[in-house]
Amino acid sequence: MLVFAILAAVVGLISCDCQNPVGESKVYTTTNLPLATETAFVIEFKSQCTDSKLSAVLGSEVLPVYTTPAGLSMISVVKTHKDLPADSYSVDIYDESGIVAYKTFLKEGGDAPKPLQSVAVSHPGVSKEGLPIQSEFIVMVAYLLVWWFANTVKSKISE
């Protein structure tokens, strides 16, 4: 009985699916408008599932999870600013069987398979550095106000 229990445990360990593949993660999103023609999301994390081949899903797009020499796993996506507006996004991580089930769900419908884990991406959107209005415009408006005031006073004196 004990031998059977040990064998079951070993088999379980060998065939167990990794439940939480994403360890410590770092997320980068494009925020500076003049410095980027498109929005990029870059997610780096330490994978807890070294034996599983992982894939990611953002929206309904399947993205590969790839590795770097530093031993980190990465997900990259690039889209136009319009397609990735300021919002909170969820990047779902699937293992091999999960992504096959997801692709089947995309083709045939039904219930979406539950991801192993989801990474939250909070994207504040892209914007210009500094003030929302150009400083030259503010100075021009101020100059026109000063000119209008001076002109009004001058007209009163001339009367």
Next chain:
Amino acid sequence: MHFAVFVLVVLGAASAQENPILLASKDFLNDVIAQDKHLTMQYVVHNIGSDVANDVSIDDSVGFPTTDFEVVTGSLEATFDQIPAGANVTHVVVIKPLISGMHNFIPAKVSYKNSNGDELVTFSSFLDNNPILSTTEYNRKYSPHLVDWLIFIALCSPVLLIPFLMWNRSHSKYEALAAKAKKN
């Protein structure tokens, strides 16, 4: 002789078609490249062959030496397990130039293996020499110049304020005199 050459070409073409063929593009997502500002590099690798490409490795560390560029996020080297035939993958790295001036954006090296385990190498597209603006040049073109405008307003103010204050003082004096005369 011609027939032998023809057979060789057909065999070559047939065997090439069974290999994965990768095309890699390298591009920057920036309108402007400036010193100490984020530069986003995008690499897209397409497999136009009819076989899966295994162990696809992108290496652009030679193009961005650590003395001149700092990696903000991502990595200049990346490895994809597989790129199926007809598919493409994207890799992004965000770096920061530490230098200014013209920089030669050389192609990245892409190495991969076919199903026989043979290692194949290709290079990404070439971006040629591109300028990296210095911090001073970038600020001259793109910063809001708030300090410059404040200095300009401070220098213009005496030219406007002094005559106005002089007029306002004498106007107030005569208004007061006129009001006094009316009372009397």
